[in-house]
Amino acid sequence: MGCSRLLVLGLLLNxxxxxxxxxxxxxxxxxQSNLIAVLGEEVRLRCLYHGNASITGSVWKRxxxxxxxxxxxFVNGTAFRRVARYSYPASPxxxxxxxxxxxxxxxxxxxxxxxxxxxxxxxxxxxEVHVRPQTTELxxxxxxxxxxxxxxxxxxxxxxxPQAQIDWLINNRPPVEDYFSxxxxxxxxxxxxxxxxxxxxxxxxxxxxxxxxxxxxHPTLPSPISTTASVATFVAPRVSVQVEMRxxxxxxxxxxxxxxxxxxxxxxxxxxxxxxxxxxxxxxxxEPRKGNxxxxxxxxxxxxxxxxxxxxxxxxFTQPKLPGPQSRTIQLxxxxxxxxxxxxxxxxxxxxxxxxxxxxxxxxxxxxxxGNVPRYAVFCQKEDASPLPSGVAVVxxxxxxxxxxxxxxxxxxxxxxxxxxxRATVQINITVRPLPVLVPPLISVDLRYGPSDREVECSxxxxxxxxxxxxxxxxxxxxVPSVSSHSVTGVLSLGAACYPRALxxxxxxxxxxxxxxxxxxxxIPLCAPPNISLSSRDEWRGGEEYTVAQCxxxxxxxxxxxxxxxxxxxxxxxxxxIDDLEGVxxxxxxxxxxxxxxxxxxxxxxxxxxxxxxxxxxEVGGHPSLQRQEQRHLLIPSLEAPxxxxxxxxxxxxxxxxxxDYQAEGVKANLTWVLPAGSKGQVSLRSQNDGxxxxxxxxxxxxxxxxxxDALTCLVEYQRIGSEKRxxxxxxxxxxxxxxxNHTTPMKLHHSDGRCILRLSLxxxxxxxxxxxxxxxxxxxxxxxxxRSNGSFVQMEGDALGFQSEAKGRDEGLYxxxxxxxxxxxxxxxxxxxxxxxxxxxxxxxICVSSISAMALxxxxxxxxxxxxxxMTALVQPPCAPESSKALVRRPDSQQYAHVVGxxxxxxxxxxx
Numbered sequence: 071m072g073c074s075r076l077l078v079l080g081l082l083l084n085x086x087x088x089x090x091x092x093x094x095x096x097x098x099x100x101x102q103s104n105l106i107a108v109l110g111e112e113v114r115l116r117c118l119y120h121g122n123a124s125i126t127g128s129v130w131k132r133x134x135x136x137x138x139x140x141x142x143x144f145v146n147g148t149a150f151r152r153v154a155r156y157s158y159p160a161s162p163x164x165x166x167x168x169x170x171x172x173x174x175x176x177x178x179x180x181x182x183x184x185x186x187x188x189x190x191x192x193x194x195x196x197x198e199v200h201v202r203p204q205t206t207e208l209x210x211x212x213x214x215x216x217x218x219x220x221x222x223x224x225x226x227x228x229x230x231x232p233q234a235q236i237d238w239l240i241n242n243r244p245p246v247e248d249y250f251s252x253x254x255x256x257x258x259x260x261x262x263x264x265x266x267x268x269x270x271x272x273x274x275x276x277x278x279x280x281x282x283x284x285x286x287x288h289p290t291l292p293s294p295i296s297t298t299a300s301v302a303t304f305v306a307p308r309v310s311v312q313v314e315m316r317x318x319x320x321x322x323x324x325x326x327x328x329x330x331x332x333x334x335x336x337x338x339x340x341x342x343x344x345x346x347x348x349x350x351x352x353x354x355x356x357e358p359r360k361g362n363x364x365x366x367x368x369x370x371x372x373x374x375x376x377x378x379x380x381x382x383x384x385x386x387f388t389q390p391k392l393p394g395p396q397s398r399t400i401q402l403x404x405x406x407x408x409x410x411x412x413x414x415x416x417x418x419x420x421x422x423x424x425x426x427x428x429x430x431x432x433x434x435x436x437x438x439x440x441g442n443v444p445r446y447a448v449f450c451q452k453e454d455a456s457p458l459p460s461g462v463a464v465v466x467x468x469x470x471x472x473x474x475x476x477x478x479x480x481x482x483x484x485x486x487x488x489x490x491x492x493r494a495t496v497q498i499n500i501t502v503r504p505l506p507v508l509v510p511p512l513i514s515v516d517l518r519y520g521p522s523d524r525e526v527e528c529s530x531x532x533x534x535x536x537x538x539x540x541x542x543x544x545x546x547x548x549x550v551p552s553v554s555s556h557s558v559t560g561v562l563s564l565g566a567a568c569y570p571r572a573l574x575x576x577x578x579x580x581x582x583x584x585x586x587x588x589x590x591x592x593x594i595p596l597c598a599p600p601n602i603s604l605s606s607r608d609e610w611r612g613g614e615e616y617t618v619a620q621c622x623x624x625x626x627x628x629x630x631x632x633x634x635x636x637x638x639x640x641x642x643x644x645x646x647x648i649d650d651l652e653g654v655x656x657x658x659x660x661x662x663x664x665x666x667x668x669x670x671x672x673x674x675x676x677x678x679x680x681x682x683x684x685x686x687x688x689e690v691g692g693h694p695s696l697q698r699q700e701q702r703h704l705l706i707p708s709l710e711a712p713x714x715x716x717x718x719x720x721x722x723x724x725x726x727x728x729x730x731d732y733q734a735e736g737v738k739a740n741l742t743w744v745l746p747a748g749s750k751g752q753v754s755l756r757s758q759n760d761g762x763x764x765x766x767x768x769x770x771x772x773x774x775x776x777x778x779x780d781a782l783t784c785l786v787e788y789q790r791i792g793s794e795k796r797x798x799x800x801x802x803x804x805x806x807x808x809x810x811x812n813h814t815t816p817m818k819l820h821h822s823d824g825r826c827i828l829r830l831s832l833x834x835x836x837x838x839x840x841x842x843x844x845x846x847x848x849x850x851x852x853x854x855x856x857x858r859s860n861g862s863f864v865q866m867e868g869d870a871l872g873f874q875s876e877a878k879g880r881d882e883g884l885y886x887x888x889x890x891x892x893x894x895x896x897x898x899x900x901x902x903x904x905x906x907x908x909x910x911x912x913x914x915x916x917i918c919v920s921s922i923s924a925m926a927l928x929x930x931x932x933x934x935x936x937x938x939x940x941x942m943t944a945l946v947q948p949p950c951a952p953e954s955s956k957a958l959v960r961r962p963d964s965q966q967y968a969h970v971v972g973x974x975x976x977x978x979x980x981x982x983x
Contacts, residue, residue, distance in 0.1 A: 098123075101182050101193040107171045108290045109201045109231075117182035117193065119163040124186055128162050131181040133194075138181070142167055174199050174231075174261055201263055202290045203230030208282075208299035212274075219274040219339065221301050225284035226267045233264040235287040239296075241279050249276045275304050275390050306391035307337025307367065311383075311398045315375065315444055326375040326444070328402055332385035334367040341389040343369040346397070347381070373402070376490050380404035407441040407492035410485060424500045426475045433471040435498065443489040450485040453497070458483075469498070477502050509534035510583045511558065515576075515590040524627055526562040526592055528577030533558065535582070542576040542589070564594070564627075569694060572596055597695040600625030604688050604702035608678070608762060613738030614789045615678045615762055617706050621688035622661075623670045629660055631692030632672035637685055653677045653790060676706075678736040678762075680790055683708040709735040709762075716784045716796040721771055724892065725751075728798060730768040730784035737789055741768040744783040744795075750776065774892045778802050805847035808854070808889040808896040812841050817901060827884070827899045832877040834906045841871040841900065849891035859884040877904045 098121030107113035119125060129143030142151040144162040151158055157168040165182055177199040184191040209224040227234035233256055238245050245252070255267040270282060280303050286295040312331040318324030334341035373383065384399040412422045413436030424435055439446045448467045450458060458464075461473035469485060480502045486495045511533030517526055530537040539560045541551045551562045560577055576591035601624040609618045623630045634656060658672040674686070684706050691699040712734035721727030730741055743753060751772030758765050768784065779802035787793045814828040832839050845852045856864045856871050864871060864885065873881055885900040 099182065099184065099191050099193040102195050104196050104198065106198050106200055106289075107169075107176065109171050109174065109199055112168050112170050113197070115165075115167055115169055115180060115195075115197075117165040117195075119184045119191060121184075121191065123184075123188070123191075125162045125184050126187060127185045128159070128165050129183050129185075130156075130159070130165055130167065131183060133179045133181060134175075141180075143183075171199055174201070174263075199231070200290045201229060201231040203227035203234040203266070203286060203288050203295075205284075205286055205295055205297060208284055208297055210299055210301055212302070219304075220271060221274050221277070222269055222271045223282050223284070223299055223301065224267065224269045225286075225297065226265065227286045227288070228265040229263050230265070230288055230290075231263045232289070233258070234266045236266055236268040237285045237287065238268070238270050239283040239285055240277075242283075245270065245272070245282075249273065274302060277301065278303060302338065304391045305336060305338045307334040307341050307387065307389055309334050309341075309385070309387045309396055309398055311385045311400045313383075313400055313402065316372075317445060328373040328375060328378060330371045330373060330383055330385075330400075332369045332371070332387070332398075334387050334389070337367065337389055337391065339390065341367055341387050341392075343367075344386045344388075345369070345371050346384040346386055347373070347378070378402050403442070405441065405443045405489065405492055407439055407443050407446065407487065407489060407494045409440040409494045410487045410496035411438050411440055412436065412496070412498065413438055422496065422498050424498055426471070426479070426500060426502050428475060428477060428502055428505045430471070430475040431473070433475055434465070435469040435500075437467050437469065437485055437487065437496070439467075439487040439489075439494060441492070441494070443492055446487045446489045446492075448485055448487050450483055453482040453484055475502055477504070507534060508583055511537040511579060511581055513579055513588055513590055515592050517592045517594070524564045524594075526564070526575050526577075526594075527559065528562075528579075528590060529559040530579045530581070531558060533581055537579050537581040540578045540580075542578055542591075544573045544575065547573060547575070569594065569597065597626045597693075599695045600630050600690060600693055600700075602688070602690050602700055602702055604704055606686075606704050609675075610759070611675075612789075615736035616675050617678045617681070617686075619674050619676075619686055619688070619704055621672045621674075621690070621702065623672075623690050625668055625670070625693055626695070627668045628693070629668040629670045630690050630696070632658055632670060633689045633691070634672070634674050635687040635689060636676075636681060637687065651676070651681075653680060677790060678706060679709055679788075681706050682736065709737075712737070712739065712786075712788065712794070714784070714786055714794055714796055716782075716798045718782065718798045718800055721769075724773070725771045726774045726777075726800075726892075727772070728770045728782045728784075728800075730770075730786075730796065732764075732766045732768075732786060734764050734788075735762050736764075737791070738764050739766065739789070740787040741766055742785045742787070743768065743770045744785050745770070746777070746780055774800075774803075801848070803847065803849045803891060803894055805845060805849055805852070805889060805891060805894040805896045807846045808887060808898045809844045809846060810841065810898060810900065811844055814900070825897065825899050827901050829901045829903065832873065832881060832902060832904045834878070834904050835876045837874065837876045839873045839877055840867070841902075843869050843871070843887065843889065843898075845869075845889045845896065847891075847894065847896075849894060852889050852891045854887060854889050856885050856887040859886065879904055 099117065099119055101117045102115075105113065105115070115130065117130070119128070127143070127145055129145075130141040132139040132141055140152065142156045142159055143149070143165060144159065147162065149158040151167075155170040155172060159165040159167045163184070165184075169176070177197055179194055179196050181192060181194045204227070206226045206228065211222045211224075213220050213222070225236055225238075227236055236254070238250075238252060240250075250270060250272045253269040253271070255269075256264060258264045268284070270284075279301075281298050281300050283296050283298045286297075310333045312333060314329050314331075315326060316329050317326050330345065332343045332345060334343060369385075371383075380402060382399055382401050384397050387396045387398070412424070426433055437448055446467070448464050448469075450464050450469050452458065459479055462469070462471055462479065464470070464485075467487070469483065471479065480500055483498045483500060484495060485498065486493060488494075509532060511530035513528075513530050515526070515528045517524070528539060528541075530539055536558050539558055541560065541562060543551075543562075551560055562575060562577075573594045574591050575594065576589055579588040579590070581588075603622045604619065605622075606617055606619040609616050619634075621632050621634075623632060636651065653676060655675040656672065657675075658670065661669040661671045672688070676686075686704045686706055688702045688704075689699050690696070690701075712732065715731045716729065717731075718728040719726065728743065730743065732739055732741055738757075741755065745751070749772070751770050754769050754771070756767045756769070770782065777800050779800060781797050781799050783795055783797045785793060785795055810828060810830065812830055814830045817827045817829050830841060843854055845854070854866060854869055856866060858864065866872075871885070871887070882902055882904050885902055887898050887900065889896045
């Protein structure tokens with residue numbers, strides 16, 4: 071049955087292999103049965119002859135409209151082709167050729183023929199032509215349907231063969247059917263070509279993506295064609311209320327009004343805006359009216375100031391993306407007018423007093439309203455309600471005497487400031503002083519040194535009337551003088567001026583009593599070169615040593631400029647500016663000005679660790695007395711590299727400690743122990759500074775059990791220069807057992823906790839006997855203690871339990887000995903007996919005889935019957951209790967446990983001998 075199944079499978083495989091060669095001529099001609107080509111591309115027509123006949127000619131033929139057309143082939147051993155879109159075949163027996171598909175008429179049946187003298191071998195194939203689709207730009211349209219805004223996106227794939235498939239993606243995912251609808255369409259032509267279309271329609275307010283993608287699939291495409299179109303999305307607007315006051319035109323008798331702007335910006339679609347005002351704010355004719363808004367999303371309203379002063383107005387915004395109508399409220403300001411005061415005149419408790427001089431012209435008394443009104447009008451009259459005298463009028467908010475002041479202008483004036491219903495008044499008492507007698511001025515010129523600069527003062531005081539003063543300046547002196555008209559004193563501020571040549575400055579005084587102007591002058595002296603000094607000091611800031619360099623320049627005004635350079639050598643090497651260097655702070659200030667001397671101080675603060683060993687230069691220039699820049703140099707001391715050491719070992723009490731020692735010059739570091747998760751040790755830091763040397767010690771104290779076998783890392787983070795790590799490994803210690811080096815025998819009796827008790831005999835009346843112990847494990851040190859069963863401790867001599875005096879009966883008993891290294895422990899139980907030498911010899915003989923007898927008996931039983939061996943095992947028993955006979959010994963280098971089982975023959979001899 072199995073062989074028949076294999077035979078059938080072989081026949082089927084043979085038939086499948088034979089079916090690959092198509093045609094009526096058997097296996098001599100190999101040709102493709104069907105082939106698909108793409109319009110505009112090349113296709114490979116493959117036909118080969120595998121027979122043994124001698125081929126005299128071969129040809130590709132095309133059957134079209136019942137006629138046969140010869141395309142390409144071989145005649146008399148020469149290749150031929152009819153048109154250029156066919157390539158020459160390879161050989162008479164290999165008619166494989168390339169053909170460019172230039173039209174749909176290339177589709178049809180192709181015949182491959184090989185001719186010999188005796189017969190003809192013919193095979194045919196069918197070529198199918200596919201056409202890639204032509205995609206168009208996506209068309210987006212918008213429409214309103216029952217108050218809802220919809221968008222439609224149209225995608226087309228035309229003139230393809232076969233028909234293309236159109237899909238839609240939104241944010242790389244197919245559209246949700248609940249919100250999106252897809253309408254598909256298609257058309258077919260007689261030549262087999264077709265077109266496909268698809269329209270994606272969706273409500274705009276449910277679509278949050280700004281683009282949709284049309285994906286066209288077709289067999290001729292190596293990958294689908296994706297086209298993306300931008301679509302509109304709705305966005306919630308940013309709403310706000312703005313208010314400003316506008317003043318009406320007085321000539322048109324228009325009132326002042328509030329201009330309230332309700333702004334909804336950045337939203338789509340347009341936001342509906344309305345204004346809500348306080349109830350009973352004004353009469354019907356004074357209700358707010360909508361202004362001419364010019365920007366989309368802005369509505370402007372005008373509200374009369376007098377009617378809406380201090381009231382609330384609200385803008386209400388409605389838009390599809392807003393959760394509901396949104397209201398923004400603003401309170402319009404309130405105004406007050408509490409009084410009127412005079413400008414630049416003292417005010418006493420009763421009324422302002424103004425003193426004028428007879429003959430003065432263009433005198434103006436400024437009035438200012440006290441309050442927050444935006445503007446106000448001023449009206450003045452004399453106290454008897456009579457109009458103002460001739461030549462006196464109110465101009466703006468000032469009482470102005472336009473003509474000469476006369477003695478008749480004296481009196482009490484009442485002025486009122488008003489803004490709608492807000493009003494306030496002030497009374498002004500004006501007195502007029504008669505003209506004085508002419509007096510000439512007292513003239514003086516002085517060169518003085520002020521608190522901040524050098525000044526030339528020219529004064530003409532005590533004159534009646536006051537004298538006038540002007541300046542006569544030399545060429546090249548570009549300063550602006552000032553003149554005080556009240557004291558008739560002129561001050562010429564030279565600032566920080568310093569000139570390389572002497573200059574003469576003069577002032578000119580005019581007075582009615584002088585027939586010609588009076589001239590006074592003063593000479594400005596020459597400049598002196600600046601005095602330059604450079605000093606430095608070390609300073610610690612934020613755990614880092616800085617070099618603080620100070621360049622002090624004392625010069626005659628003006629102040630010199632100070633710049634800094636950093637380089638190698640005494641200013642001769644390559645130098646760079648320090649303005650943009652890391653960690654450098656430069657501060658320059660004018661410290662003081664005394665008697666024309668200007669002290670300029672520039673201080674630079676830079677980290678010593680970054681710029682150690684380099685030269686810092688101070689350059690001074692920009693002073694008229696200097697023809698070139700002056701330099702001073704300072705060498706920044708070199709610093710040694712940081713030193714880091716780590717160690718681990720036993721510490722105080724029962725704790726271990728890991729120590730990280732750090733030493734460096736000029737820079738402190740942040741020391742941190744990188745510990746395993748859950749660590750509960752104690753970390754302490756001790757640091758000190760010895761001049762520029764920094765020493766720090768970070769200590770981590772921990773129980774050995776918490777980190778045994780771990781690796782502890784000390785992380786040192788330096789300021790500006792990176793970080794460094796040091797790792798120390800803690801060994802994994804163990805104690806496997808505490809061995810007794812003296813001869814011992816196990817007892818049948820066991821301790822209450824199940825431990826095995828070993829018997830050890832001391833010789834009676836023999837001094838200086840010792841019980842020696844040995845600790846098995848890898849601990850570096852250990853401690854062995856022994857105590858009696860009553861809890862009293864026994865004096866140890868190193869790793870030995872010593873009996874210095876002769877052994878006696880009081881030394882007998884149970885001893886519990888403990889070997890420990892921190893949390894590692896091992897215990898041994900010893901039953902110490904004191905026996906005479908005769909007793910020990912007798913016990914040894916009995917043990918030996920018993921052992922030989924037991925072994926002989928076991929041998930005999932084993933020879934007699936194998937099954938009887940189990941009954942005699944009572945004489946063979948483990949040296950310790952059953953639960954401890956299989957001691958589990960676990961080594962640190964193995965994950966498995968070794969079961970140690972031992973047996974011995976025990977004879978428990980209890981004799982008084």
